[in-house]
Amino acid sequence: MEHFGSYIYIVSAGLFILSLKWMNSPATARRGVFAGETGMLLAIVGTLLANHILNWEWILAAFFIGSAVGVPIAYIMPMTAVPQRTAMSHACGALAAALVGTAEFYRANQLHETLPTFVMVALMLETLLGFLTFTGSLMAMGKLQEVLPQRPITYRNQNAVNFALFAIAVGLGVRLILVPTDVWIFPIFAGLALVFGVLLIIPIGGADMPTVIALLNSYAGLSACAMGFVLGNNLLVVAGALDGSSGLILSIIMCKAMNRSFTNVLFGAFGQIQASHAQAQQRPYRSASAEEAASILEAAGSVIIVPGYGLAVAQAQHKIRELYDNLMRRGVDVKFAIHPVAGRMPGHMNVLLAEADIPYDRLFEMDNINGEFAQCDVALVIGANDVTNPAARTDKTSPIYGMPILDVDKAHTVMVIKRSMNPGFAGIDNDLYYMDKTLMLFGDAKAFVSEILKELPAKAGA
Amino acid sequence: MDLSVGLFIFMLATFVGLEIIRKVSPLLHTPLMSLTNAISAISVVGAILITGAAGATMLSKVLGFIAITAAVTNIVSGFLITDRMLKMFKKREAKR
Numbered sequence: 394m395e396h397f398g399s400y401i402y403i404v405s406a407g408l409f410i411l412s413l414k415w416m417n418s419p420a421t422a423r424r425g426v427f428a429g430e431t432g433m434l435l436a437i438v439g440t441l442l443a444n445h446i447l448n449w450e451w452i453l454a455a456f457f458i459g460s461a462v463g464v465p466i467a468y469i470m471p472m473t474a475v476p477q478r479t480a481m482s483h484a485c486g487a488l489a490a491a492l493v494g495t496a497e498f499y500r501a502n503q504l505h506e507t508l509p510t511f512v513m514v515a516l517m518l519e520t521l522l523g524f525l526t527f528t529g530s531l532m533a534m535g536k537l538q539e540v541l542p543q544r545p546i547t548y549r550n551q552n553a554v555n556f557a558l559f560a561i562a563v564g565l566g567v568r569l570i571l572v573p574t575d576v577w578i579f580p581i582f583a584g585l586a587l588v589f590g591v592l593l594i595i596p597i598g599g600a601d602m603p604t605v606i607a608l609l610n611s612y613a614g615l616s617a618c619a620m621g622f623v624l625g626n627n628l629l630v631v632a633g634a635l636d637g638s639s640g641l642i643l644s645i646i647m648c649k650a651m652n653r654s655f656t657n658v659l660f661g662a663f664g665q666i667q668a669s670h671a672q673a674q675q676r677p678y679r680s681a682s683a684e685e686a687a688s689i690l691e692a693a694g695s696v697i698i699v700p701g702y703g704l705a706v707a708q709a710q711h712k713i714r715e716l717y718d719n720l721m722r723r724g725v726d727v728k729f730a731i732h733p734v735a736g737r738m739p740g741h742m743n744v745l746l747a748e749a750d751i752p753y754d755r756l757f758e759m760d761n762i763n764g765e766f767a768q769c770d771v772a773l774v775i776g777a778n779d780v781t782n783p784a785a786r787t788d789k790t791s792p793i794y795g796m797p798i799l800d801v802d803k804a805h806t807v808m809v810i811k812r813s814m815n816p817g818f819a820g821i822d823n824d825l826y827y828m829d830k831t832l833m834l835f836g837d838a839k840a841f842v843s844e845i846l847k848e849l850p851a852k853a854g855a
Numbered sequence: 856m857d858l859s860v861g862l863f864i865f866m867l868a869t870f871v872g873l874e875i876i877r878k879v880s881p882l883l884h885t886p887l888m889s890l891t892n893a894i895s896a897i898s899v900v901g902a903i904l905i906t907g908a909a910g911a912t913m914l915s916k917v918l919g920f921i922a923i924t925a926a927v928t929n930i931v932s933g934f935l936i937t938d939r940m941l942k943m944f945k946k947r948e949a950k951r
Contacts, residue, residue: 413872413879416880419941422944426890429890440900440903440904448907449907459923459928459931463935466928479885479888479889482929482933485925486896488925493902493918496918499914500912500915614891617898622858622861626900626904629900629901630864633898636872637869736885739887740886743885747943747944753946754946
């Protein structure tokens with residue numbers, strides 16, 4: 394029966410790999426989810442059958458509660474809140490890993506069973522990463538949900554304090570590995586890991602959340618992986634490694650998209666330095682009404698829409714879809730340019746636009762569309778700011794210098810829907826707004842697009 | 856488990872993971888994250904073994920119970936919300 398379980402695990406691991414492989418295209422992605430579900434079901438059933446499992450009442454109750462919580466979350470959660478849900482599930486996954494590690498530690502101690510050193514190392518890694526990811530993810534969730542302040546919270550010697558705390562936790566962990574019978578150290582170790590998770594996230598600002606979420610994803614995966622080493626379970630090692638590498642790749646992509654390094658994101662407290670930079674001198678800009686904007690769009694041959702998170706905040710996705718439909722019917726070529734950090738987690742903007750029924754073959758990544766701005770008649774920027782700032786290309790003194798941006802300034806005409814001239818996340822003025830070919834459209838994104846639509850009488854056919 | 860075998864599997868799985876994930880369309884990075892999340896909730900297996908072991912103490916049972924609950928929440932909500940998101944991605948041809 395023991396072997397039966399291992400064979401099932403091999404099939405599950407294969408299905409998990411296929412599941413991620415099928416995510417490479419929207420056409421096969423749903424099959425990927427099915428493969429993942431099948432792998433999961435097999436693994437759970439295999440575990441229950443192949444081992445002599447007791448305490449069924451506890452297990453079944455936990456399954457029942459977990460499902461009762463999980464199903465509503467999946468169906469009720471609005472798409473704008475997906476980043477929060479993701480942070481929450483990192484917290485849940487990390488908590489599960491940490492608690493299993495804790496239980497295993499006390500179990501071995503009570504039975505006076507000496508765990509091999511490498512198992513103890515894995516167990517300490519599992520609980521350390523698990524507990525710090527748990528509180529860290531809860532903090533990230535709080536920031537995304539805006540129950541906690543979005544701005545970075547900093548104090549003197551913050552990095553030194555954090556480092557010292559982390560060093561003490563690691564020191565205690567090493568001590569426990571060497572002398573596992575010092576049971577009293579374990580709660581202190583766990584407590585420090587929990588506190589460190591909080592301290593790690595509070596100095597990180599709202600704009601960096603996409604990177605942080607991806608990084609926490611990686612930690613949660615690695616902690617599940619360490620659990621695999623503790624319990625001698627290869628399936629856990631494989632699934633944890635897949636999750637860990639996925640989080641790692643996504644955080645690297647996010648860092649590149651902001652031209653930042655990991656250390657800079659984690660210890661930099663972005664958005665602090667240039668606070669005074671914001672009030673430069675008043676520069677002239679041109680603004681336009683919805684009527685003018687409509688006639689420009691009507692005359693255009695090609696339009697690239699650049700959406701940012703402001704679009705989602707204003708709940709303007711569906712109005713944008715109407716604008717898209719209207720212009721496409723007139724024979725205008727409409728495309729969407731998506732910056733990697735648009736939205737609040739990797740790929741978030743795509744989901745928000747897909748929800749509004751905008752076909753995904755109209756959504757283009759930065760690298761695939763940047764060459765097209767020079768030929769496009771109108772670039773319409775909605776709720777995006779720093780990712781369109783030409784200073785990132787030209788101004789070496791700018792804090793965002795070197796960040797890859799969408800080359801919006803190369804379009805023949807630029808229109809920007811914005812509430813006011815206030816700067817964005819990075820607190821920097823955007824040169825794009827002061828160019829001769831730029832028209833500022835002041836107002837709420839949803840309301841303004843509705844007004845443009847009113848000026849564009851629906852024309853059937855064409 | 857033999858440590859070297861475990862590390863071997865870890866090494867291979869990491870490389871497979873890096874190669875596969877790199878090919879995932881950026882379009883789908885959000886559903887990807889919720890899918891890997893659901894998959895890593897395979898830690899439910901570890902939690903079941905801890906909770907259901909013969910001679911599990913009250914502490915093991917309680918911690919295991921919480922761990923199973925958390926992991927099952929991730930499995931259920933992770934897979935369902937991934938599918939819900941993926942259903943929204945449509946090509947133009949498919950439009951009414």
